Amino acid sequence: MSDTTDILALPLILPAQAQKHVTHNEALLALDAIVQLAVLDRDRTAPPETASPGDRHLVAGAGAGLWAGQGGQIAVLAGTGWQFHAAQPGWQAYVLAEGQLAVFDGLAWKTPDQGEAGFQRLGISTPPDSVNRLAVASEAVLLTHQGAGMQLKLNKAAPADTASLLFQTNWSGRAEMGTTGGSDFAIRVSADGATWATGLQIAASSGAVNAAQNLTLAGAQVFSRGNILGAVAQAGGQPTGAVIERGSGANGEYIRLADGTQICWRSGLSAANVSTALGAGFTSAAVAWTFPQPFVAGSAPVVSGMADGVDCWLSQAAPSVTAVSLRVLGLVSKAAAVPIRVMAVGRWF
Numbered sequence: 001m002s003d004t005t006d007i008l009a010l011p012l013i014l015p016a017q018a019q020k021h022v023t024h025n026e027a028l029l030a031l032d033a034i035v036q037l038a039v040l041d042r043d044r045t046a047p048p049e050t051a052s053p054g055d056r057h058l059v060a061g062a063g064a065g066l067w068a069g070q071g072g073q074i075a076v077l078a079g080t081g082w083q084f085h086a087a088q089p090g091w092q093a094y095v096l097a098e099g100q101l102a103v104f105d106g107l108a109w110k111t112p113d114q115g116e117a118g119f120q121r122l123g124i125s126t127p128p129d130s131v132n133r134l135a136v137a138s139e140a141v142l143l144t145h146q147g148a149g150m151q152l153k154l155n156k157a158a159p160a161d162t163a164s165l166l167f168q169t170n171w172s173g174r175a176e177m178g179t180t181g182g183s184d185f186a187i188r189v190s191a192d193g194a195t196w197a198t199g200l201q202i203a204a205s206s207g208a209v210n211a212a213q214n215l216t217l218a219g220a221q222v223f224s225r226g227n228i229l230g231a232v233a234q235a236g237g238q239p240t241g242a243v244i245e246r247g248s249g250a251n252g253e254y255i256r257l258a259d260g261t262q263i264c265w266r267s268g269l270s271a272a273n274v275s276t277a278l279g280a281g282f283t284s285a286a287v288a289w290t291f292p293q294p295f296v297a298g299s300a301p302v303v304s305g306m307a308d309g310v311d312c313w314l315s316q317a318a319p320s321v322t323a324v325s326l327r328v329l330g331l332v333s334k335a336a337a338v339p340i341r342v343m344a345v346g347r348w349f
Helices: 020-034
Strands: 056-058 074-078 081-085 092-095 100-104 122-124 134-136 162-169 172-180 185-190 196-202 244-249 252-257 261-271 276-279 282-290 302-307 312-316 323-330 338-347
Touching: 020 074, 020 081, 261 282, 261 323, 282 338, 302 312, 302 323, 312 338, 323 338
Parallel strands: 122 134
Antiparallel strands: 056 074, 074 081, 092 100, 162 172, 172 185, 185 196, 244 252, 252 261, 261 338, 276 282, 282 323, 302 338, 312 323
């Protein structure tokens, strides 16, 4: 039979033992030291200069002085001096200097912030639930760096899932930013938590801002690579669409700018049979050009051009907002067609 108990190593009174009270008192002193364990600190390697009977400490490191070789043990000051008790894995001690529990893992005493802890749910000043397994009620939440930087990571399993930050009013969504239902990054808002409008969407494949979004900042529209080019528009003389619009058709090409400028041009015209007598030795041929886009009513675009033929010139009649009549003049008759390049500059609003 062992002389001590299996768990706390308390001394046992043996049969026919003399002075049984000594063994009994020794066991009581051990219980007094380790039951309801609360220690003053856990960062001392040697005893303090002043101490009172019953003071308890967790010996740090390997120990020194009167505590030499007692690292990790519970040191308690008794009437006969410092006594030491070995802890078992799983023992807990409340560290008064730190205001928190420390647990002995078999090698060292560790507080929760020093070890790995797993919780099914955690609530800080508010109860968690099956969805909000981490719940915090606080005026502010600080996430600070550990080393060079700090990242907040929101991970989702598949592109069709959601990884986002949701802003609520009275538990109803009002704004959300993240990847919702796809890989594009989007910012959207809602007035009722049910109907949502996307204010900004950035394509994951190119980084381009969705041109369909009419994003404004401080009352001014914001442009990027994704919405500089597109359909220009205006309301009350103020641009409301893209910055530049470019197009082409059977009658040529054009550019419209957000400030109202419009440029049309064509290089595929030609004048055939430049042989009609015009007088004073000149020959001529008439050509009509319909603009690929009309100019604003009441305006007169400026038309210029060139006839790409030897001894040929280009003249014009007053243009309308949709077309202009051109005439190629020549000093001699031209059996082949004379190519024409022409341009019109005006306004679309």
